[in-house]
Amino acid sequence: MDLKFSDEENQFRAEVRGFLDKELPPAYARKVADGIYLTKEEQEDWHAILHRRGWLAYNWPVAFGGTGWGPVKTHIFDEELARADAPKVLAFNFKMLAPVLMKFGSRDQCDHWLPRMLEGKDWWCQGYSEPGAGSDLAALRTTAIRDGDDYIVNGQKTWTTLGQYANMIFCLVRTGFDCKPQSGISFLLIDMATPGVDLRPIRTLDGGHEINEVFFTDVRVPASNLVGVENEGWTYAKYLLTYERTGIAMVGASQKKLDRLKRLFAEKAPDMAPTESGLLAARIARVEIDLLNMSTTNLRVLKAAADGEAPGAESSMLKILGSEIHQELDSLMRRTVGSRARLDRSQQQAPPGVAHAAAVYFNNRKLSIYGGSNEIQKNIISKMILGL
């Protein structure tokens, strides 16, 4: 039993911190602190900065141009990114599509698409959810019908995050019909510039434009863009869900938010009635303890992953805990800001991470909905543990 990082790991942390001190543009950090997305150009610039250091595809094996770090170093890197308010790398490219290609894609697909991600040539978005297929993802109805060397795709995807910046979309499509819904799904890569692809923005309740709908009308996709085997796409999509064990708990981001919250509270508490500040302080202390506990739960899971132990229900647990703790922090931040949280985004002059508290609070309600809602995560835990 030993919770300490090794000397080598601590040295690595210092190296990452030094790099971020020097290379992270302050304007990007400010946006991240305030929960504002970078523009496409800014995000691509950030990718280029990381790529020059060899840390863009930091979760990839060396063979594909990654770092080969294990789960522990990856976790340290994530923590340091969060601590510095550094933008994350585009998850759709590096954490979602790339691992699927490496595991199930052809040699040609890997050779073609992975270097393009490193060089900043493609921005991928995800085409999973549909209007009739949210939590029940296997009910998806976007079809891909084989026609010679092509598939013809028809249907609609939704909640497509940052689709407005993307030139490529990886989709789950229906290729099998007279079978169990899960058995007729394929994993297909589609160029957004193909005729018949139409993207429309969805405005979210915080006023932002982050998500979109994508319509497919007789879209012709080369069959060489099929990943793996036809009708095996469900397996590939599930692979990601169980093996994405690091980062899902948002430990670094929550720690950063807690630090900010405590600083703001310390400034405001002297002006509050003692009973009121006492109540708020207790709420903050409760979530601080929850976070202390979860940080260690996360390390336990990381260590198990580093030791090569098979995953169980841990990612589902961490997803639930991580999202609920982060949402509670957003809620407490909003309440600590107080009546000024009512002001519109544009009117707010506030220190980093404090402006837009209401918008961030509402935007982050998504955390317990996306990536498999927390209720779906509980279904997964129950299935694994109860075996019913």
Next chain:
Amino acid sequence: MEFKHSEERQMLIDMLARYLQNDYPLQARNIAAESDAGFSDAQWRSFCDLGIAGAFFDEDQGGFGGSAFDIVAVFEQLGRALVVEPLLDCGLLPGQLFAAAGETGHLADVIGGVRRFAVALPEGDKTACHATRTDLGWTLTGTCAQVSFATATDAVLVTARTGAEAADMTLFLVPVDAPGLSLVRFGTFDGGSVADLGFEGVQLGDDHRIGPAHGAAPLVANARAWGTVAICAEALGIMETIKAMTLDYLRTRSQFGTTIGRFQALQHRMAQVLLEIEQARSAVINAAAAMDQPEEQRDRMISAAKYTVGRIGTLVTEESIQLHGGIGMTWEYELGHFAKRLMMIDHSFGDMDHHLARFMALRAS
């Protein structure tokens, strides 16, 4: 970073788990817990023969363990089997006090189970027992409330106020048959017993003083820290047993023509319980890892753990009874006995509100 136990500690855990599995039936435990002593003397002897208390102390102190993780590993196992024998109250606590006071003879008696000692820690920072200097030694007057298992011991380690300030406290070893000492015994809700102690001019020689005069406060704080970590680990063990029982019930109990574990309303409650118990385990690990940290950091993590165990213990207690339904309400079924102990642990060493407030008062480093 390593979250596995060393090979040696794992052997200790396995040995203890095997003993408890084979030789610690709950029915016998419940009968003993309701008895006058509040536990079984024969079982106490067995634990002494197994050398369990030796795991609480290092080799220099006459034991074979002594790290925080040795202690939490043992108490988790004791919790799993709902052990009522006072390995905490009459083992770890007096042992820590004797060790810190350099009383090697008494410590050896604790580890070997030669004599049994109870401990009367001050309630909060204050004690209602006063000791004044006499020509021959000391005179004790006042009271100590709810001293665990005092009537079943040879002597009680009493914290008495000996100076002008509340923190001026001194430890005394008071034989239970000392003239002027009265003990009023109470059974406790979770099994076991406590006694209220009254001191009416109890005369003690100075050789009954344990540790420096007026110097008990740091010894008491240290013992309380160890006791709190240990009881958190005990609570964790109890939660693990309750979890196993409840999962088993959900898998086997049939209603509406199917096992009730198929109902999502119950599944989601159980999933929440499962992930919270993992949080409690992390809290215990954090507290154990902080035992060698500076006092303020150590106490902050202990309070985080005790608060966590209180909060999650309440959830586990209430949800497990609800998920069992009527059978969970009976004396005969095993669950209730575990649930009662788990809930009463929140009433020991400060409850969750006490520790949340203490966590808030102690500054993070």
